[in-house]
Amino acid sequence: RWSRVKGRLRTSVGEDVYTSWFARMDLEGVQEESVRLSVPTRFLKSWIQAHYAERVLSCWQAEMPEVHRIDLTVRSAVRPVVQAKEAPAPVEARRAPAPELRSTATVPVSANHDALGGSPLDPRLTFASFVVGRSNTLAHAAARQVAEGRRGDPVMFNPLYIHAGVGLGKTHLLQAVTWAGNSGNERKVLYLTAEKFMYGFVAALKTQTALAFKEALRGIDVLVIDDLQFLQGKSTQAEFCHTLNALIDAGRQVVIAADRPPSDLESLDDRVRSRLAGGLVVEMGSLGEELRHGILKSRVAAARAHHASFDVPEEVLHYLARTITHNGRDLEGAINRLLAHSKLNNQPVTLEMAEREVRDLVRPQEPKRIKIEDIQRVVARQYNVSRSDLLSSRRTANVVRPRQVAMYLAKTLTLRSLPEIGRRFGGRDHTTVLHAVRKIEALVGKDTALSEEVESLKRQLQE
Ligand code: ADP
Ligand code: MG
Incomplete structure (x- = not known):
């Protein structure tokens, strides 16, 4: 009878399903209207119960109409899951194939692990390189x-x-x-x-x-x-x-x-x-600027392991962290491009290179990038001087102060370096720019009129 029931089951679910789920199901006994079946693992048991309980019952009923209940039990020989709950199974026991599996599996055990080779892991993705924010x-x-x-x-x-x-x-x-x-x-x-x-x-x-x-x-x-x-x-x-x-x-x-x-x-x-x-x-929420900066740094450090001469100046890191806002992949992409570019052209990474190379990664909704020319224009208008006055070598009081304010704004609102700002202000030395920046910083703390003026200039530029 049991073999006829199995035959019915086999026809009903198909050969594949039968071999994967029912091949190791055994009959333990029949008692009045209930049948006791066993399987080697708890996992199989719950699977069969969830998916095939009725099918199994109806196959029995086709042979023995009085059967109204199927009890599925787990044979005691192999119960790794149950054991693990109370006390961890010894390593050997878990590593070695269960005896049941060895005797009935249609494939060598090593194939199980092939079937279960994990997805490839990236050796760089470790806790050490994960930046917490x-x-x-x-x-x-x-x-x-x-x-x-x-x-x-x-x-x-x-x-x-x-x-x-x-x-x-x-x-x-x-x-x-x-x-x-x-x-x-x-x-x-x-x-x-x-x-x-x-x-x-x-x-x-x-x-x-x-x-x-x-x-x-x-x-x-x-x-x-x-x-x-x-x-x-x-x-x-x-x-x-x-x-x-x-x-x-x-x-x-x-x-x-x-x-x-x-x-x-x-x-x-x-x-x-x-x-x-x-x-x-x-x-996990979006990456804040500080976190983005940290991720960039960690990426640069990783790249330097293979390309010792590669480096990204701090001002470029700041620029990238500020402008590439939306995800970690673009941060990684940006560093990769800078690495490729600087390697291929044998050039150090500069802000200009970064701006050019990562342009498409910068989101348009970002606060707009302020240009030095804009600063010069707005400052000149505010103080009623011309832009060429600001760039000239004239040292009269009515242009010196506006020029210093413009340099200060260039330093605080753009990512340009001091030498670069000097160049853009009629070819001045970076120490001149530094002096101007310090001067205005000091004055802003004391002179409220000047501080309000500077704030209003900033607002105009940011609009
Ligand atoms: P997801 O799986 O959520 O799409 P990933 O884990 O693939 O994102 O991250 C994308 C990139 O950003 C990877 O290069 C990853 O290393 C980097 N990244 C994201 N968050 C961090 C973090 N907190 N620290 C370091 N790198 C990060
Ligand atoms: Mg992912």
């Missing part, structure tokens, strides 16, 4: 906590769910967790993009190794999934849901990143969404 303090702290956990530690937030817009550091943080978590070699941390997860599962289904795929997934201490918003397809979502539940129930850590909060993952099942929201959900 206001917008990512919490996410960083939580990620660190997760990375530093040891096998068997109570899991504090599960899953840890990090969401942020494009280029705000999600992948960086997730890979940092993976590097750090794996470096101790005690725990197995697997980093997968949602796409890779889908691909792995679908490929495993095709080659009938879905079971091995699932088994291998469950042997992981920390599962890191990036870009969850790309998870698509009903069966992969269901698979993901089960993996998530199995891991969390077993006290394994799950870390997820997505571009939106769980509530906005519209294509996901409600149950998955609420499970996701049940851990710690942290948003």
Whole structure:
């Protein structure tokens, strides 16, 4: 009878599904109207219960109409998930293939791990190169906590769910967790993009190794999934849901990143969404200027490891941090371009080069860049002198003060260097510019009329 039921099941679900889910289901016994079946793992049990309970029952009923209940149990031989909950399983036990798996799997065990090779990791994306700022303090702290956990530690937030817009550091943080978590070699941390997860599962289904795929997934201490918003397809979502539940129930850590909060993952099942929201959900906000500056510095330092002669002057870093505002990828892109440009042309990086090279990365809605010519024009109008007076060598009082004010504004409102400002003011020396800047700075503190004048000039220029 049992083999006839299995035959029905096989026809009903198809060969592939049958081999991945039911090949290792055994009959334990039949008692009046209930049938006891067993499977080797808790994971299989919950999967079958969630997806095939009715199918199994109706196959039985076709053979034995009096059956009204199926009890699915987990055979005691292999229960890694249950064990892990109370006490961490010894490393050997977890690394070695379970005996059940060895005897029945259709593929060599090493293939499980191939099916589960994580997504490639970028060696540069570590905690060491991750810059902490206001917008990512919490996410960083939580990620660190997760990375530093040891096998068997109570899991504090599960899953840890990090969401942020494009280029705000999600992948960086997730890979940092993976590097750090794996470096101790005690725990197995697997980093997968949602796409890779889908691909792995679908490929495993095709080659009938879905079971091995699932088994291998469950042997992981920390599962890191990036870009969850790309998870698509009903069966992969269901698979993901089960993996998530199995891991969390077993006290394994799950870390997820997505571009939106769980509530906005519209294509996901409600149950998955609420499970996701049940851990710690942290948003990383946009990168502030200070953080952008830090990221640029860290990128330059990384580039210098291979190109010792490469350097980016502080004024260029400031310029980039101020003007490239919207995401970390553009910051990285800017440094790469400067590196390429300065290498290819064998030139040091200058502000002019930076302005030229990164023009398209600068967002138009940024505060407009003030030009020295504009400053000269506005100042000249305000003091009723001509622009050429400001550039001339005349030293009469009525032009000296306006000229100093214009130089001061050029220094404070633009990113030009002192020598450059000197050049633009009729070829003056940078010490002259410095003197002018200091003079006006000192006067502004004491002379309210002058200070108001300077403020009004600034407003005019910024409009
Ligand atoms: P996301 O995955 O959120 O789209 P990434 O992690 O790929 O963003 O980040 C984009 C770029 O910005 C990468 O080069 C990354 O290293 C850099 N980046 C973003 N945030 C930080 C940060 N806090 N510290 C250092 N680099 C960062
Ligand atoms: Mg990313």
